[in-house]
Amino acid sequence: MTDRALPPGWTIRVRPDGPLTVLTLRTNDGSPPMTDYHGPTTGPARTVHSLDELTGEALRTTAQRLVNKHFHQTEQNSATTTPRTAAASLFAAVFNIVFEDDPRMTIALHTSGGSRIAVMGELDNYLMRFHPAEVADLLTWLTRAMAADPDAIITVTADDDGDFSYGWAWHIRTGAALGGTEAAPLFTPRTELKGAEEQHITVSGQLIEPSADGLSATALTDDVKDVVIAHAEPEQPAAGRRVVLRAEGAITIHISAGDVCAAREALEEIEYEDFDVDLRTRQGHLIGHITLADADSAELVSVDGTPADELDELSSDEGS
Numbered sequence: 001m002t003d004r005a006l007p008p009g010w011t012i013r014v015r016p017d018g019p020l021t022v023l024t025l026r027t028n029d030g031s032p033p034m035t036d037y038h039g040p041t042t043g044p045a046r047t048v049h050s051l052d053e054l055t056g057e058a059l060r061t062t063a064q065r066l067v068n069k070h071f072h073q074t075e076q077n078s079a080t081t082t083p084r085t086a087a088a089s090l091f092a093a094v095f096n097i098v099f100e101d102d103p104r105m106t107i108a109l110h111t112s113g114g115s116r117i118a119v120m121g122e123l124d125n126y127l128m129r130f131h132p133a134e135v136a137d138l139l140t141w142l143t144r145a146m147a148a149d150p151d152a153i154i155t156v157t158a159d160d161d162g163d164f165s166y167g168w169a170w171h172i173r174t175g176a177a178l179g180g181t182e183a184a185p186l187f188t189p190r191t192e193l194k195g196a197e198e199q200h201i202t203v204s205g206q207l208i209e210p211s212a213d214g215l216s217a218t219a220l221t222d223d224v225k226d227v228v229i230a231h232a233e234p235e236q237p238a239a240g241r242r243v244v245l246r247a248e249g250a251i252t253i254h255i256s257a258g259d260v261c262a263a264r265e266a267l268e269e270i271e272y273e274d275f276d277v278d279l280r281t282r283q284g285h286l287i288g289h290i291t292l293a294d295a296d297s298a299e300l301v302s303v304d305g306t307p308a309d310e311l312d313e314l315s316s317d318e319g320s
Contacts, residue, residue: 003064004071006051012063014054015045021059025066028176028202036066083146087139088210088232090146090172092218093203094156098168099128099219102158109141109172110186112151117141124221132223139231145172153178154203155186168195175204 006012009028014021021038038059051067054060081089094107105128108118119138121130145152150173159165167187169178178186180196187193195201208214210232215225 002068004067006049006063006067008049011047011049012051012054012066013045013047014041014059014063016041016043023063023066025070027070028200034066034070036062036069038062082234083143084139084234085210085232086146087142088228089207090154090203091135091139091142092208092210092215092220092228093206094154094168094170095128095220096208096218097201097203097206098156098158098166100158101126102160104159106155106157106159107138108155108157108186109138109145110153110155111141111145112149127219127221129221130224132227135224135227136231139228142172143231153186155183157187157191163190165191166194167191168201169193170195170203175202175207177202 007027011026013024013026015024019040021041023036023038025034025036041056041059048054048063051060051063054063091107095105098105101123103123104120106118106120107130108116110116117138119130119134121128123129142154152172153169154172155167155169157165157167165188167183169183169186170176171178177195177199179199180193183193183196208218210228212225212229215228218225220228
């Protein structure tokens with residue numbers, strides 16, 4: 001294992017305690033403290049910011065082992081967490097950190113290349129209501145950033161009923177909060193940079209399991225929770241055939257399902273109004289965003305790219 005230096009802002013507390021010396025590593029990335037033990041030493045308890053401050057090769061070796069252990073554990077945890085899971089967990093974590101019944105909230109991802117995607121929610125009966133499709137898009141961007149853009153930043157802006165708003169910003173790689181100078185360009189001039197004032201509030205130590213239990217106490221609406229949970233699940237290839245249905249006055253609907261009947265059943269189970277549809281993803285059914293007046297009127301357009309008027313002919317040929 002390669003020896004790692006003690007990063008800036010990290011400390012090791014060295015406390016003699018009878019026949020042992022207790023070493024406690026504290027980081028600034030939100031990770032819980034980590035402890036190791038050494039033989040007896042003399043002198044008062046002290047806190048060091050560099051391994052070079054420790055006297056005695058044996059004590060430095062124990063401290064180095066503690067630092068290496070932390071990095072090894074972090075790397076192991078990262079290896080078992082997919083970018084999809086990390087993105088879902090991060091979205092829920094930053095929401096939970098900031099949410100305090102604010103009337104409006106905006107969560108945005110800022111890539112290192114200068115692109116930005118954001119979702120805005122409004123308080124509704126003590127829950128923050130985001131649009132599920134917009135959250136799904138943000139999670140897709142965030143997943144790509146987790147995999148290939150470690151310098152990306154996630155921000156949260158909470159608006160009160162007045163003219164002011166409050167902003168937080170974190171590095172997605174480390175979970176550390178940005179300082180005022182670095183965060184200011186990401187917000188409007190009238191935004192108070194709460195995250196810069198409270199830089200001890202990091203994301204890493206507050207990640208949330210993107211599951212029904214993990215999100216049970218999170219003030220998101222159920223449809224958004226469903227999106228977050230589904231995003232964290234391993235990607236699976238679309239099941240069965242690619243079925244296309246069309247209804248009068250609506251765009252074409254592409255549904256991946258086991259067969260035509262399953263596709264039609266998935267469509268009919270959607271709760272809809274003439275002007276809008278909130279769609280959820282069911283296992284095996286990947287449904288695009290649509291506006292639909294009457295699911296029963298949907299007509300079959302194609303299956304696996306074969307036009308509907310050719311399906312009967314193909315079935316006859318296969319039968320013969």
